[in-house]
Amino acid sequence: MSPAVPQHCPSPRELDDLELLTSGALAPLTRFDEPGSPITLTLPDDVRLAAVEAGAVEIVDPEGLPLARVAVPGGGIEALTHAQYGPFRDHYLTPAQVREAYPGRTFVPVAGPITSSQLEELSSRGSLALVALVGAGTPSLSPVALLRATRLAAARLPDAVVVAVPLATHGDADADHALGVQVLATYAGADPVYALAETEDDEFPDDIAAVIDFDQPPADERGLVLFFTGLSGSGKSTLARALMDRILEQGTRTITSLDGDVVRRNLSAGLTFSKEDRETNIRRIGWVAAEISRHGGLAVCSPIAPFAETRDQVRAMVDEAGGAFFLVHVATPLEECERRDRKGLYAKARRGEIPEFTGISSPYEIPTDAGVVVDTTGRTIDDALDDVVQALKTSGYLDLSVVEPNPPVVEPGGAPATPSSVVEPGGAPATPSSVVEPGGAPATPSSVVEPGGAPATTVSKPADLTANPTPEPTQGAAPVVEPPDAEGEGVSKPLNVLFVCTANICRSPFMQLAAEHHAAGDPTLAFDSAGTHGFRAHEMDGVMAATLTPRGISGVEAFKSKPLTRDHLAWADVVLVAENDHRSFILSEYPEVFRKVFTLGQFAAASAEHDLRGADLLHDLGQTRGVADPALDVADPYRRGDEAAEAAATQIDTLVQQVVSALSSHHLFGKEA
Numbered sequence: 009m010s011p012a013v014p015q016h017c018p019s020p021r022e023l024d025d026l027e028l029l030t031s032g033a034l035a036p037l038t039r040f041d042e043p044g045s046p047i048t049l050t051l052p053d054d055v056r057l058a059a060v061e062a063g064a065v066e067i068v069d070p071e072g073l074p075l076a077r078v079a080v081p082g083g084g085i086e087a088l089t090h091a092q093y094g095p096f097r098d099h100y101l102t103p104a105q106v107r108e109a110y111p112g113r114t115f116v117p118v119a120g121p122i123t124s125s126q127l128e129e130l131s132s133r134g135s136l137a138l139v140a141l142v143g144a145g146t147p148s149l150s151p152v153a154l155l156r157a158t159r160l161a162a163a164r165l166p167d168a169v170v171v172a173v174p175l176a177t178h179g180d181a182d183a184d185h186a187l188g189v190q191v192l193a194t195y196a197g198a199d200p201v202y203a204l205a206e207t208e209d210d211e212f213p214d215d216i217a218a219v220i221d222f223d224q225p226p227a228d229e230r231g232l233v234l235f236f237t238g239l240s241g242s243g244k245s246t247l248a249r250a251l252m253d254r255i256l257e258q259g260t261r262t263i264t265s266l267d268g269d270v271v272r273r274n275l276s277a278g279l280t281f282s283k284e285d286r287e288t289n290i291r292r293i294g295w296v297a298a299e300i301s302r303h304g305g306l307a308v309c310s311p312i313a314p315f316a317e318t319r320d321q322v323r324a325m326v327d328e329a330g331g332a333f334f335l336v337h338v339a340t341p342l343e344e345c346e347r348r349d350r351k352g353l354y355a356k357a358r359r360g361e362i363p364e365f366t367g368i369s370s371p372y373e374i375p376t377d378a379g380v381v382v383d384t385t386g387r388t389i390d391d392a393l394d395d396v397v398q399a400l401k402t403s404g405y406l407d408l409s410v411v412e413p414n415p416p417v418v419e420p421g422g423a424p425a426t427p428s429s430v431v432e433p434g435g436a437p438a439t440p441s442s443v444v445e446p447g448g449a450p451a452t453p454s455s456v457v458e459p460g461g462a463p464a465t466t467v468s469k470p471a472d473l474t475a476n477p478t479p480e481p482t483q484g485a486a487p488v489v490e491p492p493d494a495e496g497e498g499v500s501k502p503l504n505v506l507f508v509c510t511a512n513i514c515r516s517p518f519m520q521l522a523a524e525h526h527a528a529g530d531p532t533l534a535f536d537s538a539g540t541h542g543f544r545a546h547e548m549d550g551v552m553a554a555t556l557t558p559r560g561i562s563g564v565e566a567f568k569s570k571p572l573t574r575d576h577l578a579w580a581d582v583v584l585v586a587e588n589d590h591r592s593f594i595l596s597e598y599p600e601v602f603r604k605v606f607t608l609g610q611f612a613a614a615s616a617e618h619d620l621r622g623a624d625l626l627h628d629l630g631q632t633r634g635v636a637d638p639a640l641d642v643a644d645p646y647r648r649g650d651e652a653a654e655a656a657a658t659q660i661d662t663l664v665q666q667v668v669s670a671l672s673s674h675h676l677f678g679k680e681a
């Protein structure tokens with residue numbers, strides 16, 4: 009009897025590639041794993057072994073429907089069936105079908121929503137076939153939104169049809185471009201291909217803008233997974249519960265709780281505390297949480313989750329589902345958890361009665377990517393919770409400070425109650441908060457067992473700067489009263505200004521420090537900076553830094569560079585970049601922020617023509633922003649000598665002064681208010 013052909017459900021990218029291979033869209037390519045081709049199929053070791061033995065692997069979709077048989081080795085494909093479902097399936101046509109149905113048209117590749125000016129450009133180009141490139145990993149819109157937007161564009165053109173082609177991205181822009189050209193040529197056959205010009209214009213017809221808005225909700229409307237990790241007894245459940253109460257009191261979101269103990273009694277009943285079972289447990293929690301986030305829901309998870317790799321997997325699952333993942337490391341040291349020993353488990357573990365107990369005989373790997381680190385030792389629950397609430401607010405995901413005014417709470421007996429403040433046994437005065445700064449300020453020390461189960465040691469959290477999603481304003485934390493006509497009347501919030509250049513070591517640090525200098529403690533403004541390809545934790549470039557002192561600008565010693573993340577953008581009310589290229593980069597990677605990204609020169613020029621200031625100015629410019637004149641760019645002075653640095657410094661200093669003065673509301677609503 010010949011060995012059974014194993015089944016395998018590949019990644020979304022590989023499924024898209026399979027569809028293109030079997031439809032003939034990648035002709036002359038017809039198989040996986042041709043030398044030098046990005047169209048590859050990776051099999052897990054056990055599947056590969058079985059496939060080699062059987063001579064083939066059967067590719068199935070996520071629901072187990074066999075799609076194709078792939079020869080192993082060799083990669084040759086025998087198609088079994090095509091995917092027959094999915095939104096707008098009728099638009100998914102093979103090149104042969106397209107050439108038969110739509111001959112004589114001009115073929116237009118569409119990778120993002122078509123703008124108003126592009127529509128105008130297309131309206132005079134005759135009969136069109138808009139080819140929407142909707143594969144896995146497409147950067148701008150989700151596949152279904154790109155198809156919706158392209159259909160709306162087609163309806164606005166005199167004669168256009170829409171074809172969907174699942175061309176996935178392969179992590180290499182050049183290879184993807186070459187594939188795109190090849191696929192378009194195959195679809196067009198003898199007909200012309202017309203590539204839309206890149207446009208700085210980001211105005212869309214209302215119906216297309218609505219599709220974009222629905223697909224890219226603002227940070228505080230996205231699905232959110234709040235993931236508490238830490239040792240048993242560290243305070244995960246207590247803090248998670250208190251946070252959920254606060255969210256429910258605010259009344260803007262519903263919540264699903266996935267507490268460690270509760271999950272183990274239900275979803276993960278029967279699992280042990282072996283490494284393998286813990287990983288299964290966390291992946292189950294992650295899967296459910298990601299599905300909740302897919303629909304804009306909020307999941308609060310509080311398992312120990314001791315392994316970095318599994319936490320990363322959860323982050324990736326949530327990311328794939330379009331949700332935001334926010335990691336809270338409850339870093340209460342082992343000694344304190346053991347002192348609490350609420351369930352008596354540590355004592356048992358010390359006596360050897362519980363094998364593989366986290367912190368005693370099983371490792372806990374300290375997160376280096378937490379959004380906030382909280383040590384609850386000697387603090388009230390409310391105080392520790394405030395760290396989490398503050399970090400969430402800074403991240404842009406959840407702002408719990410906007411609440412309806414509370415009626416006074418009256419104690420039995422009639423006296424007004426003092427604010428609730430639960431002090432635990434042994435509860436000493438609060439220690440300072442340890443929100444992780446973008447600059448990677450070390451957290452309070454936390455005791456951990458290192459991987460491998462070595463005895464607990466006291467370590468400081470590594471100064472990780474990569475994935476920190478909580479840019480902290482460098483000043484302006486003091487509350488201000490908003491202009492009476494601004495949104496959120498009476499709510500305290502500075503305007504957050506993010507400066508961006510390439511590496512975050514020359515121009516954008518100068519912008520940030522100069523802005524802080526000119527704002528002179530203005531509480532209505534907060535500043536930060538990052539680089540599109542930012543170095544991590546570098547000092548400012550020495551040549552550029554030398555231009556600061558003669559201008560009386562300080563703060564360079566504390567400065568550390570960082571790469572730009574989505575979370576920095578979420579934090580910012582306005583993003584001011586050095587050059588047009590930075591703007592294009594941000595718009596292609598994070599199209600949802602298009603209303604708030606300007607070049608510094610563009611913003612300064614536009615604000616000079618305005619009477620409005622502060623939030624009103626931002627709002628108005630967000631609606632009417634035009635093309636950024638490249639002549640207003642701040643050229644890169646890096647490694648171009650003292651003169652270039654001095655010229656950039658002078659240019660930036662002037663522009664920043666204008667911007668600070670235009671954005672400040674201090675003279676109106678600051679100290680005097």
Ligand SMILES: Nc1ncnc2c1ncn2[C@@H]1O[C@H](COP(=O)(O)OS(=O)(=O)O)[C@@H](OP(=O)(O)O)[C@H]1O
Binds near residue numbers: 241290314
């Ligand atoms: N061996 C061992 N190690 C750690 N914890 C143990 C163990 N055995 C039982 N318990 C109890 O189970 C709770 C942790 O379960 P989790 O699902 O959160 O753990 S894990 O994430 O799968 O590692 C944990 O609850 P919390 O105190 O809420 O964290 C413990 O009460």
Ligand SMILES: Nc1ncnc2c1ncn2[C@@H]1O[C@H](COP(=O)(O)OP(=O)(O)O)[C@@H](O)[C@H]1O
Binds near residue numbers: 239243310338
């Ligand atoms: N500031 C604090 N924050 C959270 N828990 C605290 C704090 N101070 C003391 N505790 C106590 O520590 C214990 C934490 O237990 P729990 O929340 O179940 O932890 P975990 O879910 O991490 O196992 C509770 O008894 C809680 O009352």
